Amino acid sequence: MSGDFANLLADLKEDEVLRLTEERIESGEDPLKILDDSRKGMGIVGKRFADGEYFLPELVFSGELLKQVTELVKPHLKQAVETKRLGTIVIGTVAGDIHDIGLNIVDFMLDVNGFKVHNLGVDVAKEKFVDKVKETKAPIVGLSGFLTPAFDAMKETVEALDAAGLRKDIKVMIGGGQMDDEVRKYAKADAFGKDAMAAVALAKDWVGAK
Amino acid sequence: MEKKWADMTWQEKREERFKRWLSPDIKFTSPEAEKLYKERVTRFTKAIKLEEPDRVPVMIPAQFLPSVYAGYNLGTVMHDYGKLKEAWLKFLNDFEMDSFLPPSLVLPARMLEMIDFKLIKWPRRGLPDDAPSYQFVEGEYMPAEEYDAFIYDPADYLQRYFLPRAAGAFKPFSKFAPLTPFVAIPVGYVAQFADPEIRKAYETLFEAGQEAVKWAMAVGEMSQIGLAAGYPNIWGGMSQAPFDMVGDFLRGTRGIMMDMFQRPDKLQEAMAKLTPVAISGAVSSADASGCPIIFIPLHKGTGGFMSNKQYEEFYWPTFKEVMMGLIDEGLVPMPFAEGNYEPRLEIIKDLPRSSTIWFFEHMDMAKAKKILGHTCIAGNVPVTMMVTGQPAEVKERCRKLIEVCAPGSGYILTAGAWMDMGNHENLRAMMEAAKEYGVY
Structure with missing residues (x-):
């Protein structure tokens, strides 16, 4: 399921991504997991951009999708998110x-x-x-x-x-x-x-x- | 009997316009100036028609540079039209060139201040005096929910929604009742002018109008002096690709890119509404100026910004319609492809033979010459070299460009963009190169 979520986000399926986000929150899943999948999805977007498959419109739109997902998830987060960075x-x-x-x-x-x-x-x-x-x-x-x-x-x-x-x-x-x-x-x-x-x-x- | 305008082919209309460009209604300062003027115009018209001219024509890549060259800066000449004239005259006298750009893009700062214009920053209004150009402040001046209002009546929309946001002086216009409905007996319509704020707005506009005219007279005078001295105008008017009109001014880059996914049909409809507007505006400026070249700066369709598939779906159709509309009126579109247009070459070649001047910034010019051999191309000495380089390098780069692009005609030598600062000797080097290496 998490792989699907990342792929749906990477494929810019707005309705499905938002619906799935709500479903996962309602099912009581750890919201951090949703954010983690989102990050994976954005990683795929970045890769497609690097490969010349995606362009600026896809970056802009995926950024908007991520924002919407984050806003849905945020009220359910218990601690601040810290990710390890390069x-x-x-x-x-x-x-x-x-x-x-x-x-x-x-x-x-x-x-x-x-x-x-x-x-x-x-x-x-x-x-x-x-x-x-x-x-x-x-x-x-x-x-x-x-x-x-x-x-x-x-x-x-x-x-x-x-x-x-x-x-x-x-x-x-x-x-x-x-x-x-x-x-x-x-x-x-x-x-x-x-x-x-x-x-x-x-x-x-x-x-x-x- | 003379053939009627509407019955002429585009080539016939263009010949008429070329004739008018060749013989402007002006008193030349000397027979020599007239002779040189005609030689210069012919250099360009031949390059456009893919006939060999005497030598490669040059568009000197100086837009705001004359202000710096004269010892002023953009802030000074945007505020002081006397100094503006002085600077452009000095430039005209000191440089050899095939065409002369009057300072029509050096906007009147006072007028912009009077109307409290918000879409650009300029020297003394958000930028320092010595800023080499003004800069656009992008935004969603039209929220996505207002597409329908725009599509229903762009004129009403622009007056009551867009202008009030774009300039403080127009803010009271948002109080107007819809301007679209048919008004037979205009009592209610006229009553609106009693509103003190609307009244004040008009008073401001009357004043600002005077200021704009003062500026336009100065620019017009420059243009006339240039013509009389033998230097043709090369911009008879300007136009835009409908995608850029929506993206630059109404929706912003982010907004229009979201629209490509979320409301593609509305975006297409809005662009279709703007297509005839982009044509008619350019036709009337060209009629007034006598020069048939229409400068079209291109922004958001550049390589890297969108895929070829997106370009073909959203950018090219209405843009091509604009260019075909101009060509049908006997005009010569000169799209200025900012950024890298190489990925678009196979798409943009689909225009009539010798109808257009494609002006490139970053481009493999050999490839462009090969794919667009049926039309005139212009460019593209790197502007970094023009600004930071030495005359010898510039001259050598020009030589190489001429070698690749000039054979068989259809080439105008210029830089990839305008140098607004830097070593002006590089302009002389470009001209020298054309005379030394560009003779047919």
Whole structure:
């Protein structure tokens, strides 16, 4: 049954997933198990996205389904959920840029691949990156940007991390619309990722996970 | 007797429009300017018709750059039309180019402030003065439950629901009774104008209208000066793909992607309603400007955003209808395919021979040339190279692009997007490359 649930979620069967969620709650099943199956389903979605079978609409819609399932389950949870994570990553779109589509895909893919993601959102001041890295001790920072002025904002953010004495302990990846290896060099980041799968591969490599 | 417009084929209509583009109603500054103007227009029209021009034409990839080049920034020129003119004139004087973009996308900041516009952020309103461009604030300005109201009457919907959310000055419009019903004796309709808030809204709009006209005069003057000096306009009008109209302005990216699963029929109906709107708007701008090229920035159908199957179901049909509508009016659609359009090549090739200019950002141009050989393509020096690179690299990249794309005509040299900052010498390098390597 749990395998079915994960597959139904991965196949984006809204009605069935919600009906099944309610049935499982009513039958007194451990709600953590439902969340666990949901996570498996989202893992399948992530894999299909990586394989080029799913695209942005499926990510958006599966995220919505997960939200609905979580809302149904939440009132029945007895303790907070803690899952083991591969590592922690701070991501955000750099100052002066308010694009977030790519950022949210990266967030989604890192999350379903087992990372704890602190998504700072858009137009993030360099100080906010510094503060969040200090607070979370995250070993990885992902800078997103769509517009050409993000080149400078990325450079300044990396410099700020350096000035705060954090640079030697962290890896910085960049990505987004106009980014490429030229910009990586310019911003003095460690790597450029051309898509969300590249971000996952880089992050796994950096934390030493397979 | 002359053939009537409605009886002409699209090619005949286009020839008429090309003729008008070639001989604008303008007094040139010199016979030399007129000669160069005609050479430049012919360079473009030949590239479009897949006939060999004298050399590869260039669209200089500068949109907001002239403000920085003149020592100002976007914030300054959006607020001060005198400086706006000065900057664009300086750019016009200092650079060689085949076409000139008047600052029609450098929006009038004061007017936007007066109407309290909420769909973009601009310098001094959410962005710093030196921000190189304004940015869109996406949102669900139309909640999913309102699809039916929009489909029933888009005009009524836009006035009473959309505009009040998009701009503070229009907020009182939400108080209007439905604007759709047939009103024979308009007593009740007229009585609404006694409402103090509605009155105030109109007063604000009268003022803002004056401001918009002041700006439009400045931009129009720039355009006229450019023409008189021999530089053709290359954007006769703008249009959009219906999917982007819904996704960019009404439902947002998240909203429209949910709709693809939860209410696909409503989405299709809304796009069908917007299709004739996307055509007629562009036709009237082209009629007014005299230039038949219609710029169509494409957003949400790019590779990676959706599958080819979804593209063919949701994006392409109404977008193609818009382009066919433009082509039938003798216009030349110039879709600007932002992002990576490579996965779409086999789908988008389905347009009449030499009808379109496909302008690409990230693209394997050799592949594009092969699959879209029956139509003109434009692009795609990486904008990262334009901004951070050296003139020699830019020139070399242009040489390679010309080598791949120019044979047999049907190529316009430009970058993959606009450089809004960076080394302006790279623009000269692009022009040099066209003259050195692009001669037929």
